Amino acid sequence: MLCLLGLLVLAVLAVFSARYRPLAREAVACVFRRVTLRKCTTGLDQRLKAMVTGPLVMSHPGLARFLHRHLESLAWAFVVLVLAVTANLGVGFYNFYRYGNCNGPAGEGFCVFDPSGRHSRYSGIITGYRGETVLPDDGGNPSFGPVGARVSIIEFGSYTCAYTRASEPMVRELLARQPKEVRLVYRHFPLDGLGALRTGAALTCEASSSEPSPLTGTPSAHARQYEEHAGATRAAIAADCAGAQGKFWEYHRRLTAGPDALTSCAGLIELARGLVADEEAFARCLENSAMRAHVERDFHDGVRAGIYGTPTFFIDGMALVAPSSDELGDAIDRAVASHRP
């Protein structure tokens, strides 16, 4: 096993210097002999053992003796550890490539490949929750693009999700490439878990509570999630209120344009200024139960569809969680091609 460890190190060193190539060849020969259940005859294992224990012989002979006797076992443990770490690293790489987050779809921990978290492309909601995975329809939501378009994209997003906001220009650009073929439907998936709606409390412009979720998972984890995304439901209702005055997409763009989520009643009303014809009606609408029911339906449709993070796009029966521009573009192209007469 010492030879295997030596090989791991020497193989790398041998790439850069001929000095280590004979040693690397010895390590290969040694490993080959060991995997064929023969004794290593190159002496490399003895040399490696001496390198480790030798410096301790004069000062700590007891420790040197222990290491010399058990180094092979320690090497085994180390190799198992290295393999485990390597496997974990591979999973991390895959997650980073797939989701922009090395901790997986709903991971919240530190990602060594992305310390700043800039590459993560969606906000998770429930760790490990996969819902009922029922394909959603457009839910009668406002759409962008021709009504008779061959391909419909259904996006579930939350205005408190930085990645939902960041993906908006990308989505618009992709739609602009095929304006007659593709239609986008936006549905709400507020990451505060419907905020005050969860307990049937009256919808006001007061701060939302953080009661346990109706969904599965640990209350404490959800509480933190909801707290981070407080006001998401109110912003979703505001977008629908703008839609009631025919300005959904304009207001949607305003909500997704800024670097920070806008969730306070005053802020949402201010954002609608100059856009909606009747600002007073817009302000009243924020507490409208019909609007609230619509957002609630969207959210529950999203839960049934198995959404665990935003933004999630459904195209032709396929779900893409926080896709990159290329991934989403390819999916759109494939869908358009498959629906072409």
Add this chain to the structure above:
Amino acid sequence: MSFDPYRLRQDFPPLRDGRLVYFDNACMALRPQAVIDAVTEYYRDYPACGERSLHRLGRRVDEEVSLAREAARRLLGAKRVEEIVFTQNTTHAINLVAHSFPFVAGDIVVTSDQEHNSNLLPWQQLSRGGVMHRAVPFGDLGALKAALTPEVKLVSMALRSNLDGATIEPEQTIAVAHGAGVPVLLDAAQAAPHQALDVRALGVDYLACSGHKMLGPSGTGLLYGKHEALARLRPTLVGGGTVEDSTLETARYVEGPQRFEAGLQNYAGIVGLRHAIEYLERVGRDEIHAHERRLTRQLQEGLERYADVTIFGPPAERRGGITSFAFAGINVHDVCLLLDQSAGIAVRSGRHCVHSWFNARGIEGTVRVSLYLYNTEEEVAWFLGALAKVHEVLV
């Protein structure tokens, strides 16, 4: 001048910082600054051909080679410089005799059973031409005498074994062989650097030794051949420098040792070898021999304290500066590696190119300590202290 190893050590760059204890002198000796300077001087001041060029650089090379041959003559006590052939090492010198001696099929070469591969494999190779090899116990004159049948054409023996320092009685060995009319080749690789030799007094026919074991540069060696013995050899490695004249069909070889020195020689090495020999002459090989015997006794006393040790070879006073030992149940390579890693001590482990001896006895190998003029009592004491710790770790 009086023998002072502490002063001599200052001449050897690897020893100056005191962090190296070099006990692998039977393999390769360290070089004094004088030798290093001489080699450097050749490459810097007159890096030219010898025996060919008439320009000043070529003449300087000729002069230096001539001085080196004279130094080698003095070292071995040869009668004439024409009896000294420069070789690459002892192995080369023995092979030169093996392939140049006028053997015929059915001839026999006798060696001991404790020969370095360099004095075994050349004779095994000759079996393809029908020449046979016969081995007798090392140092057993009776067995040697019995082995000297009329088919025996050469006796080739190590004067001192590189395995355990055991030394044959050269005068009696040569007398027995000559009594049967058989010439003798002595492998003096382990003897020439450590004790005074006089080939004329010994009456030996051929003698081979290495420069790198006697403070000289790598790739240098000597073959002494008594004038008439050398004349019997037919050059087998020929080419530039070995002939006076040639036609498309014939060649007239030179009379001197140069007929065995084909092609351009290792002039830098030869020049360095001269300075190594002169260094040894200044120190005195009798003094070196006595110094090594003192250290070997000290070593012996330290090793005898272990109950599980086996010390190979004859008693310390007859081993020169070489001591081979092994501990029961402890891998000799582990001992060697840990001595190096823990205490900066360089010793040799394994079979020391005498595989045949180990295989015949089923012995894995030994740890070999080989001493030289620059080693000290403090170093031996340090070695024994480190060995105690290593033994504690490995036992």
